[in-house]
Amino acid sequence: MSCTINPLVKKIELSPIREISDAALKYSDAINLTVGQPDFTTPEHIKLSAKKAIDNNHTSYTANSGICELRKAASNFINKKYNLNYNSDKEIIVTNGATEAIDISLRTILEKDDEVLLPAPIYVGYEPVINFCGAKPVYMDTSSNNFILNAEILEKYLTPKTKCLILCYPCNPTGSAMDKNALTEIVNLLKNKDIFVISDEIYSELTFKKRHFSIAGFEDMRNKTILLNGVSKSHSMTGWRIGFIFAPEYLTSEIFKLHQYGSTCSCSISQYAALEALTNGFNDSEYMKKEYIKRRDFIYKELVSMDFDVVKPEGAFYIFPSIKKFNMTSLNFSLKLLEKEHLAVVPGSAFSHYGEGYIRISYAASMKDLKEGMIRLRRFIQSVKL
Numbered sequence: 001m002s003c004t005i006n007p008l009v010k011k012i013e014l015s016p017i018r019e020i021s022d023a024a025l026k027y028s029d030a031i032n033l034t035v036g037q038p039d040f041t042t043p044e045h046i047k048l049s050a051k052k053a054i055d056n057n058h059t060s061y062t063a064n065s066g067i068c069e070l071r072k073a074a075s076n077f078i079n080k081k082y083n084l085n086y087n088s089d090k091e092i093i094v095t096n097g098a099t100e101a102i103d104i105s106l107r108t109i110l111e112k113d114d115e116v117l118l119p120a121p122i123y124v125g126y127e128p129v130i131n132f133c134g135a136k137p138v139y140m141d142t143s144s145n146n147f148i149l150n151a152e153i154l155e156k157y158l159t160p161k162t163k164c165l166i167l168c169y170p171c172n173p174t175g176s177a178m179d180k181n182a183l184t185e186i187v188n189l190l191k192n193k194d195i196f197v198i199s200d201e202i203y204s205e206l207t208f209k210k211r212h213f214s215i216a217g218f219e220d221m222r223n224k225t226i227l228l229n230g231v232s233k234s235h236s237m238t239g240w241r242i243g244f245i246f247a248p249e250y251l252t253s254e255i256f257k258l259h260q261y262g263s264t265c266s267c268s269i270s271q272y273a274a275l276e277a278l279t280n281g282f283n284d285s286e287y288m289k290k291e292y293i294k295r296r297d298f299i300y301k302e303l304v305s306m307d308f309d310v311v312k313p314e315g316a317f318y319i320f321p322s323i324k325k326f327n328m329t330s331l332n333f334s335l336k337l338l339e340k341e342h343l344a345v346v347p348g349s350a351f352s353h354y355g356e357g358y359i360r361i362s363y364a365a366s367m368k369d370l371k372e373g374m375i376r377l378r379r380f381i382q383s384v385k386l
Helices: 016-024 044-055 068-082 097-109 127-132 151-157 180-190 249-263 268-279 285-305 330-341 367-385
Strands: 092-095 115-120 136-141 162-168 196-200 225-230 243-246 359-362
Touching (some): 044 268, 068 092, 068 225, 097 127, 097 162, 115 151, 127 136, 136 151, 151 180, 330 359, 330 367
Parallel strands (some): 162 196, 196 225
Antiparallel strands (some): 225 243
């Protein structure tokens, strides 16, 4: 009966990130630096608010777009943080994580043979949805510009079929961040073109020294930008599955249809937890960010001392060193590293073919694990050189 399965689904490949992470489970002493999972626990006041929601019997369906209080809190949060203005009644949808937000946003705007531009290397979750829509992912190599898209690079890939540009800054897997000047140049290029922008800003609160700017903050772009965010990374709430879509009403009214019939609403308990996160936990990410900066600095210094070519990250919790000098594919390098030293990292090829020749290391791990991981990595590359 396999012939009855949608061929577009059969073409979807499982994430190499999980493949390596699962392989690491074979080793009891493995150091796993693969998954983008904060090692901090959800703040206590957020967990208490969820328990209170259960005690108060907030356990039924909510409004499809999310509880009113949470949408208002989300509107207030991004207004105060990033000077963005969205109507909580008509321009915000609470989703089951940013993953659902990506899915229903792309499925709303894409048609067969549309082209979607992605600055690469980039997060693995966009391409399967694009392909499922019958559209075409078009990767743009950003390695020559420290993994940051600029107007010069973008312009080379624009065609009459371009329907959407995806931005993901701070970036998974490189940790690169985009400043206002770079965004302004892109806005000047796109403002008179009928091209949507999906701006995935899930790591916005983990921007280190640069101030985070959103392309949705430009008047010329707001009406064609779908802004995605959530509390997974900012408040260490990955398992709570709360994301947000911010977009003009003509877009949210259509995206809402897919959300309504696909998931009805987000978990009621998680919504009340997110409400607490965005009100009384307004600056919860600050202490996490300080720790990530310490870890970033440690990992970067270690990699440089090992003679890796590496760009210093400006946000998120990933670093993306080049392994080209070792004359191995990134998958082979990662598998051998896991086999010999029980250290798990992600092959750069997971993030498009432009990621080949790199590995992604997540420093969302304890300093103890990071220090041991660097010892194992150093030992491995010394053995490779021999």
